[in-house]
Amino acid sequence: MSQKEDYEKRTEELLAPIAEQYGVRIYDVEYVKEGSDYYLRSYIDKDGGVNIDDCEAVSRALSEKLDREDFIEDAYIMEVSSPGLGRTLKKDRHLEYSIGEEVEVKLYKPLEGCKDFEGELKAFDKDSITLLTDDDEKVFIRKDIAVIRLKLDF
Secondary structure: OOHHHHHHHHHHHHHHHHHHHOOOEEEEEEEEEEOOEEEEEEEEEOOOOOOHHHHHHHHHHHHHHHHHHOOOOOOOEEEEEOOOOOOEOOOHHHHHHOOOOEEEEEEEEEEOOEEEEEEEEEEEOOOEEEEEOOOOEEEEEHHHEEEEEEOOOO
């Protein structure tokens, strides 16, 4: 396991009881370097969406736990936020929450002359994603997908 993965896993373990306490669920945790800064980002969600008060409460509680545990060697900026409306679906739990939702799929290389698809997320397994499009049902190989995210309707 890489250092990044270890930091994310340990942070998620610290965050789990906090999320339960505040009635939110963990959407994702990521530790990334952007420019010269490191960021530890925790994304939380709940039915109906999270608000600033949810993020603030979880942030304070998580910050206290991280200060006590002190397992991240580098200086970092900690953020707690909503994953947003057009959230990227990276993990199986993201896909599971999104069954029946409209999504956008972008492929690395064209399929039937197209790299961008939209449709209702019908199913997924370890190897594939199935969408119900206007035309029919389409199955995409997961390793061919550059990104899958919730569709934004304006």
